[in-house]
């Protein structure tokens with residue numbers, strides 16, 4: 732059954748857009764993280780909510796290695812900087828993985844993702860625009876890391892802003908038309 736990759740709701744055949752979220756429906760069944768049980772937006776090998784590696788989605792010959800200990804398998808990635816961490820390197824807080832840079836736990840509390848893209852170029856462009864508008868901005872990219880070889884085009888680049896500026900940032904991006912028009916879909 733088609734399902735919405737944003738809210739997880741399943742629809743009957745024939746429906747292609749989720750009326751609640753305006754997301755294009757995906758085929759198959761919604762997939763949930765084995766650790767935090769949140770909906771996985773795509774069959775990404777990392778849960779975007781908690782950072783844990785979803786070993787079910789790895790091919791047989793694929794392994795994600797710790798960035799500090801290249802011989803040790805990673806248990807996941809820091810949800811902020813996307814660095815791969817083994818059980819020795821990981822700092823877990825409320826079942827969410829972080830690297831041992833303790834500023835990243837603070838970032839998780841005080842900053843929010845304003846925009847997600849698959850290209851560093853677009854992320855940097857948005858960062859420049861937001862900073863130009865006086866909104867502090869940080870970019871964290873999966874493309875900087877060794878496992879990028881495995882995930883390729885699924886790599887996400889997050890543009891983050893302080894939580895209390897999130898509304899400003901979204902407003903600004905909407906005006907810049909980075910989100911596109913919510914009502915109409917990209918051309919078929």
Ligand SMILES: [Zn+2]
Nearest residue numbers: 735738749752
């Ligand atoms: Zn939905």
Ligand SMILES: [Zn+2]
Nearest residue numbers: 764767778781
């Ligand atoms: Zn998870």
Ligand SMILES: [Zn+2]
Nearest residue numbers: 809812830835
């Ligand atoms: Zn980190």
Ligand SMILES: [Zn+2]
Nearest residue numbers: 797800817820
């Ligand atoms: Zn390690």
